[in-house]
Amino acid sequence: MFRIVRPHIFPLLALALALAAGPAASQRVAEPPKHGAPPPFFNGVTPEQGAYYAAGGTSIEHHRDAAQELAEARLLQGQLAALAPQRKGQVDAYVVSVALDSDGVFAREAREAGRVLTARYAAQGRSITLAGPDGRGGPLLARGSPANLDMALARVAELIDPKEDVLILYTTSHGAPFGVVYNYGDEGWGVMSPARLDALLDALRIKRRLLIVSACFSGIFVPALATGDTAILTASSGDRTSFGCQADSDWTFFGDALINQALRKPQPLEAAGREAAGLIGQWEAKGSLTPSLPQMLIGERAKAWLAALDARAPKVASSPVGRPAVSLLEK
Numbered sequence: 306m307f308r309i310v311r312p313h314i315f316p317l318l319a320l321a322l323a324l325a326a327g328p329a330a331s332q333r334v335a336e337p338p339k340h341g342a343p344p345p346f347f348n349g350v351t352p353e354q355g356a357y358y359a360a361g362g363t364s365i366e367h368h369r370d371a372a373q374e375l376a377e378a379r380l381l382q383g384q385l386a387a388l389a390p391q392r393k394g395q396v397d398a399y400v401v402s403v404a405l406d407s408d409g410v411f412a413r414e415a416r417e418a419g420r421v422l423t424a425r426y427a428a429q430g431r432s433i434t435l436a437g438p439d440g441r442g443g444p445l446l447a448r449g450s451p452a453n454l455d456m457a458l459a460r461v462a463e464l465i466d467p468k469e470d471v472l473i474l475y476t477t478s479h480g481a482p483f484g485v486v487y488n489y490g491d492e493g494w495g496v497m498s499p500a501r502l503d504a505l506l507d508a509l510r511i512k513r514r515l516l517i518v519s520a521c522f523s524g525i526f527v528p529a530l531a532t533g534d535t536a537i538l539t540a541s542s543g544d545r546t547s548f549g550c551q552a553d554s555d556w557t558f559f560g561d562a563l564i565n566q567a568l569r570k571p572q573p574l575e576a577a578g579r580e581a582a583g584l585i586g587q588w589e590a591k592g593s594l595t596p597s598l599p600q601m602l603i604g605e606r607a608k609a610w611l612a613a614l615d616a617r618a619p620k621v622a623s624s625p626v627g628r629p630a631v632s633l634l635e636k
Contacts (some may be wrong), residue, residue, distance in 0.1 A: 312380075321561065332520075335438035335445070337409045337552075341491025356483040357499060364451045364487055364495025369414040381447035385460045389430035396613045397470045398426035399461045404436040404449040405478035405497065408552035412439040414519065414560040417626060418475045421564050425474060427617040431464075433457050437489065449478075451487055451495050455505065462509035471610055472506075472514040477560060479550060480520030480541075501527030506530075511612055515574070519559045520580060521546040524600045533604040536611060538563065538578050542598040548589065548633075555627030558585050559599060562630075570622040573615045591633040 344365070350358070391397040402419035404411035419434035435457060437448035447453050461472055477496075479486045484498035506514060516537040518526050524543035531537065540547035540559035549557035556565055562584040567577035578601040589596050603611065 317471070334440060334442045335345075335439050337407045337412055337438050338490025338492070339552075340488060342408070344488070344494035352482060355481065355496065359496035359498035360500040360504075362451055362455070362495075362497070362501045364493065366450075366493050368492050368570040377447060381453055381456065382447065384433050384435075384447055385457065387430070388433060388460060390464050390465060391431075391466050391470050393466070395469070396610050397431060397465065398428040398473050398614055399465060399470065400426065400432040400473045400475070401431075401454070401457050401461065402429045402434045402436070402475040403454050403457075403608055404456075404478070405451070405476060405485055407437055407448070407489045408479075408550065409440040409550055410550055410554040410557065411449075411477045412436040412443075413441065413555050413627065414477045415555060416443055416446075416477065416563070418461060418477070418517075418560060422473055422475060424623070425568055425618050426471075426614050428473070448489055448493075450488075450489060450493055451497055451536065454497075458509055458511065462511055465511070467510045467512055470513065471614065472511045473517075474514065475517045475519070475564075476518040480522045480547070482522050482525070482544075484525070485518065485520045485523065499526045502526070503530050513516075513607070515607075515611070515614075519547070519557055519563075521550075522570045523547070524598070527600050527602050531602055531604065533606040534610075536574060536603040536607045537601070538574075538581075539600045540597060542600055545595065545597045547597040548592075548594055549630040551633060554630060554633060556630040558588055558597070558630045560630070561625075561627075562588075565625045565627065569625065570617045571620050574611055575601070581624075588631045588634065591631070 400419060400422045401413045402622040404415035415436040416434055416439055419432055423432040434445050434446055435449040435453050476485055487495035512534045514535050518539045521541055522543055523539035523541050526539055527537055547559055563581035567580040582599045585599055
C-alpha cells in the first residue's frame with residue numbers, strides 16, 4: 306500500500322509554472338502524487354490503538370508549503386461556494402465524492418462516481434468531488450483528505466433541510482480493519498473510522514444519507530452507521546479485502562460494478578446493489594479470488610426518500626467508461 310516515491314509539486318503550483326513556461330508546457334498533464342515512505346505512525350500501532358486514533362479523525366500532514374496550502378484552500382472554497390441551496394418542498398440530493406488516496410485509480414473513480422451519482426439523482430449544482438489530479442488531464446480539484454471532507458460535509462449541512470434532503474457520500478481508497486485510509490503522496494496520512502464518520506454526520510445533523518464505501522474491510526461501516534434513515538453499500542464485508550485498486554486502473558471492482566455498470570441503469574438502488582454484487586462475484590470467481598462479500602443495508606425510513614430519488618434516474622442507461630476493472634485478470 307505504501308511505496309517509495311519522488312517529491313511532487315502541488316498541482317496548482319505546477320500549473321502556474323507550466324503556464325509561465327509557455328504553451329507546450331501548459332499542456333502537460335498533472336500526475337497524481339505517488340506514495341513515499343511508510344506513514345510515520347499508523348504502521349506501528351496495535352489494532353486497538355489504530356481504532357482509537359482513527360475514531361478521533363487523526364491525520365498527519367507534513368512538508369506542506371504555505372503558498373501551496375493557500376492555493377488549496379482557495380480551490381476548495383471555490384468548490385464549496387458553488388454548491389446551490391436546497392429547494393423547499395422537495396427532496397434535494399447533495400453528492401460528495403471523495404478519493405482519500407492519491408493513487409490515480411481512486412481519483413478517476415471518484416470523479417466519474419460524482420458524475421454518475423449527480424446525473425442519477427438530479428444533483429446538478431449540488432455536487433462536489435475531492436480527488437486531486439487524476440493523471441488524465443481532468444480539471445483541477447481540491448485533494449481528498451479528512452479535513453477537506455469535513456469542510457465539504459459541514460457546507461452541505463449549512464445548505465440542506467435535514468427533514469427532507471439527502472447526503473450521498475461516495476468514498477474510495479485503500480482500507481484497513483479500523484477504517485478507510487487517507488494517504489496523499491508522501492505529505493498526508495490518516496484514517497477515517499466508522500465511529501468518526503458516524504459522530505461527524507450526527508454532529509452536523511445529517512440524518513438522511515446514502516453512504517457508499519469502496520475499500521477493503523469496508524463492511525465495518527455497516528453496523529456503526531446503520532439507522533432507519535441510512536442506506537449503505539460497501540465493497541466488502543468487515544473481514545475481507547476488495548479488489549482492483551492498482552494505481553493505473555480506472556476502476557476498482559466495486560466502483561466498476563456499482564457505479565460504472567449498475568447505477569447507470571434505470572433501476573432502484575437495491576436492484577443495482579444486487580447486480581453489482583453478482584458481477585463482482587463473477588469476476589472474483591474468474592480470478593480464483595477470495596470473495597469480498599459486498600454489503601448492503603437499507604433502513605426502513607430510507608426506502609421512502611430513496612424511491613423519490615430513484616424516480617429521477619435517467620430513463621435510458623448511459624454507457625460505461627474507462628477500462629473495465631475485470632481486465633486486470635487478463636494481465
